[in-house]
Amino acid sequence: MIFRFSTFLLSFGLFSFTMSAQSLSQRLSDTYDTFREPALTERRFRHKDLVPLMQQLPASFEVTEVGKSTQNRSISQVRLGNGPVKVLLWSQMHGDEATATMAIFDLFRFFAASGDGFDDLRTEILSRTTLYFVPMLNPDGAEAWTRRTALGIDMNRDALRLQTPEGRLLKQLQQTLQPTFAFNLHDQSPRYSAGPTGKLATVSFLATAYNEAREINDVRKRSMQLIVGLNRMLQTYIPGQVARYSDEFEPRAFGDNIQKWGSSLILIESGGYAGDPEKLYIRKLNYLALLTGLQAIASGSYRKEDIKAYETIPENGRAVYDLLVRNVHVVRNGQAILTDIAVNRQELAVFNRPEKWYIRGTVEEFGDLSVFFGTQELDATGLTIEGDVRMGVKADFELKSADGQVKYRIENGTLLPVH
Incomplete structure (x- = not known):
């Protein structure tokens, strides 16, 4: 009887946690238009379009230039919060992958607001985490609307040789900050499928491997647990359209190495959604996923997730x-x-x-x-x-x-x- 009652309590606790997360995501979804950054209406913006947006951020946002690109464009970091858990988030490592960048500026507007029913959420996140955003890591690639840096190198295959100044900066940030969590934000082909189905993989995740054996240590386990919760939340909005990448180890990639260097790495890829060529709905999904994920990190609720559910997310297909x-x-x-x-x-x-x-x-x-x-x-x-x-x-x-x-x-x- 004791066993059954404790099992009931565990199940009830997970149920309550799930309901709470779903309620939060629904409230965030319902109010999204309030926080959407109006200056960003399509994907093909440039570095010069983001500079004034960062200059206009309130004093509680600490904006600093942390590096220069190959073509001498500034690379900025936006710091927010004062909690013990450090989270590093970067977008546009590939210059033509801008969906999450738009979502980051939506997040900035969310965190700058007050008196709207979300102040407890803001306080929870910003008192328990310190957030470090790099909204555009490859400004030269964004200028030319191309994947690679101005040196012609794919930065996400430069984690070992570190030939690019942008890649050297990313490693420096990870090594200096030593964040507990790291969000690597990308766009993928809009034609990937969620498994061998006709459903588009609108959002794909990956808890990168840190060695050839694809072992699961505590660092990678945290990545998987967080992804499990994010997948469950997104199923409300895009049922059957969440996928995951193969976790085959790529020794040159930043995601795999950052996992190896001790930060729990969550790769988020924005794919395709019918009737959304500018990925504005997927932008909203990024906003929901990032806020939901940050709340789970701040509260520690991700620890309740069973990593077995990670393996049930279908892999990306090309169907x-x-x-x-x-x-x-x-x-x-x-x-x-x-x-x-x-x-x-x-x-x-x-x-x-x-x-x-x-x-x-x-x-x-x-x-x-x-x-x-x-x-x-x-x-x-x-x-x-x-x-x-x-x-x-x-x-x-x-x-x-x-x-x-x-x-x-x-x-x-x-x-x-x-x-």
């Missing part, structure tokens, strides 16, 4: 295209062949000017694609495409019925019905 046309006949050499056609729409810069870009829809795959999915799909049974349909061509086609009537058009990768 989704932007548009998948199924069961269409394509005429080649006078013969109609049955095939599927996959199309992706890519952003391309105009004359290497990252602020000016256009969309090009291209045929990415051709043949039996029955094991793949499309964010948008069309069953084209009984329809035929005439013309040049092959890998790599621009996706401009007409789909006709047997009597020659045009039923659909695909223009630059976009499916258009014909009335």
Whole structure:
């Protein structure tokens, strides 16, 4: 009877904790528009766009220049809170991965506010943690809207050689601050799937390995526990659309090394969500995840999580295209062949000017694609495409019925019905 009663108490405690976390995330979600930074409305902003936002932060935010990029742009750190648990968060290690950067500035507005029902949450977080934000670690990459630094090096593969000043700075911050937790914030392909399904991996996590054996010590265990809670929270908003990366050890990567150096590393990747090309909804999900995670760190509630649930999060898959046309006949050499056609729409810069870009829809795959999915799909049974349909061509086609009537058009990768 004692065993059963204690089991009940444990279950009740976890239930209460879960309900409390869900209630908090719902309140944060309902009030998000109050805190969204209005100056950031799309992903392709630059270093010069963030500088005035940091200059306008209240005095309680300690803003310091902690380094310079290869092209001599300032790299700033924003310090907030005075608690014993240190948390380091950085975004745009890759210059063209800006979703979490927008969310960080939403967080700044949240922490600058008061008298709105969240003061207890702010006090809990800022009295028990000290937060160190580096909102744009690779400003040169952001300027050119490219993954790599101005040296042409992928900073996330520079943790050993430390050829980039940005990479040297990140290691210096970790070694100097010795944070208990570290959030490594990225964007991933918007076409990853959550496992072998047709659901997009809108957010993906990883508790990086710190050695080839992928062992779990206390440092990595904390990463897993925190991710378990964040996954449960996000399932409310994107059910079935949370994934995790393979934890294969990458000895050159910062995430793996920072885990090895003693900080519990949580990798968050912003993927794809239908109808959200600027990732503004995913930005909101980052905001919710970061605030929920910081509250769990401040309260210690993450310790109640069972790391077995981490392994139940499906791994990232590569099963989704932007548009998948199924069961269409394509005429080649006078013969109609049955095939599927996959199309992706890519952003391309105009004359290497990252602020000016256009969309090009291209045929990415051709043949039996029955094991793949499309964010948008069309069953084209009984329809035929005439013309040049092959890998790599621009996706401009007409789909006709047997009597020659045009039923659909695909223009630059976009499916258009014909009335």
